[in-house]
Amino acid sequence: MALSFPKPFLKSTETEFSGLMETQIGTQGLKKQILKRGTSWKTPCVGDEVQVHYSVCVQDGAYFDSTRDRGTSFGFKLGQCEVIKGLDEAIATMKKGERAIFTVPPSLAYGEFGSPPLIPPNSTLVFDVEMLSWNTIRDLTGDGGILKKIVREGEGWATPNNDADEVLIKYNVRLENGTVFSESDKGVTFCLNDGHLCPALSTAVKTMRKGEKAELLVKSSYGRQIGNGDTRIDDDIPSNSKLMIHVELVSWRSVIDVTRDKKVLKKILKVGEGFDRPNEGSLAKVTYIGKLQDGSVFERKGSNEEPFEYICFEEQINEGLDRAIMTMRKGEKATVIISSDYEAAGMVSADSVLLYEVELIDFTKEKPFWKMDTQEKIEACERKKHEGNALFKAGKVCRASKKYEKEFYLL
Structure with missing residues (x-):
């Protein structure tokens, strides 16, 4: 830190700042009095490049250095031993625009040797510091x-x-x-x-x-x-x-790996509302356009005026698209990229992909069984049983088993 020629200090720090509330920083005697509060809640971190104005004097002594007199601020990297330890610790507590008085004990300043001729041995220093800005590193x-x-x-x-x-x-x-x-x-x-x-x-x-x-x-x-x-x-x-x-x-x-194997990727174009998403059995209202890699359209469903409605995970649309829609929020728009594993047989070559531009207009979840009355539970059980039977006859045993499980939990 550069030192200028000594000048008379206008007032003793004890007299000028005696009316300010004083707080202690750490356990080694570093004290702080705020003159002007900062404009934010943030404070700099170790390694940040800070810019400050300061004035400094020996306690009850002469004012011997000031950036304000020189007309230029002082910059240094916080916590890198570029200034005395007390000043490092003091400025780390400051917010942008804050101005404060710091009383720095000898152990956090120049110690028993001082810095002659301006700073005698075992001197306590008083800094008037204003935090101008900092760059985070x-x-x-x-x-x-x-x-x-x-x-x-x-x-x-x-x-x-x-x-x-x-x-x-x-x-x-x-x-x-x-x-x-x-x-x-x-x-x-x-x-x-x-x-x-x-x-x-x-x-x-x-x-x-x-x-x-x-x-x-x-x-x-x-x-x-x-x-x-x-x-x-x-x-x-x-x-x-x-x-x-x-x-x-x-x-x-944001790109979401829907299946966690990079075979169905969802690129969010517009963030949806709230936090709720459709689940298996939800009635979803969507619009989507299916394209091949060359940009040609092979499928188009729904419009904003008349959305396409379907039941989630009932094999009514491409499985990969279905899984992606069940990760969407109401009003969300996305591009869904689907590998050949989830494509309709014979639609494209084995190493190609399908692209869907999809918007989830709205959705309605199935009523939870604990909110159903007895008659509703009976009707839901019958529906799940018939759906399970149809899937079993079609050879889709795993999906049929899930339907039977739902019927069991409704009983």
Whole structure:
């Protein structure tokens, strides 16, 4: 911390701030008095780059340094021993816009030796600090391989945390000498599990919110792509060098692995309402369009005015689509990608897929048996028995067994 020439201190800190409520930080005598409260609930973390204004004096002594007099703020990395321990601990408690007085004991300042000629041995220091701002820096790999600094906060709280999620980003990659290695101002879309350019991008994007901008400092070992093609970063990077990556998460779409084997994937286009979803036996009202990979339409059902109605898991539609719809909320729109395992026989080749654009307009669940009266239970039992018999005759023993089980629980 730079020190300026000594100047007379206007008032003793004891007199000027005696009316303020004082709190203690930790167990080593560090004390805090708030002059102005901050504008948020957030406080900086270890490693963050903070910007502050400060004035400092020896307790009951002369005011000897001030960033306000110099007309420039002071920046440092929190918790990295770039300032005295007491100031590190003090500023870690501050919110943006907060101004406070900190009384720092010798054990958390310059100790028994002091810092002559301005700070005598065993001096208690008094800091008047204003928190201006900070940039959050995170070690995403725990070994310094990918350091992330948030340049602009994103929206909301959600982040792409599913490997199948599809993200749209803009980025700029530079070598240590400033040479632009790769960039995409128009944006590029990719799935996190497929990766793009280098592993560091996927790792960082999983920690970002929509609209967030960040700077990444990446070691070469995390900057080499395991992929291929013209997005590859390979031996063109000098050994032991680092990359500077500026990245913006423009948007993303959540992708759900419906069957947990990547054979039915649901890409959410519009989030639905509430938390409830259809289950087996629900009456679902939907609209959907089925397409082949070349874009040709092979099936179209329902409209917003007259939705297509069907009973979930009654083999009335493609099984993969049926399973996907049972993960949707009312009003949700999605693209469902279905592998050949769930396709109609002979519709497409074995290595192809079907694409469905589907919207769940509404749904009605079956009435729970504990809400039924006696007559309703009898009617439901008869219905389940007939449905089970029909499935058994069709050779669908497992599905028939489930119907009989439901009939049993209704008795």
